[in-house]
Amino acid sequence: MSEPQKSQSAMRYASLATQWMVMLLLAVWAGHKLDEKLNWRVPLFLILFPLISLALALWGLIKELNKPKK
Numbered sequence: 001m002s003e004p005q006k007s008q009s010a011m012r013y014a015s016l017a018t019q020w021m022v023m024l025l026l027a028v029w030a031g032h033k034l035d036e037k038l039n040w041r042v043p044l045f046l047i048l049f050p051l052i053s054l055a056l057a058l059w060g061l062i063k064e065l066n067k068p069k070k
Contacts, residue, residue: 016064020057027053 031049038045 016061019060023053023057024050 031046
């Protein structure tokens with residue numbers, strides 16, 4: 001693998017990791033705010049939103065990795 005291909009591959013995975021981090025942080029923040037607003041004893045949305053976002057991120061990763069290389 002040549003140097004430009006390695007760099008492009010590294011940037012691809014770095015962008016995917018950044019997307020995961022942002023998605024999970026937003027899910028935790030939204031779940032916390034919704035649980036705070038509803039004032040439930042069990043933090044249901046704080047648990048559900050990150051799990052749902054993680055499932056969506058995994059689905060997107062699988063879809064991205066199965067794309068044919070150009």
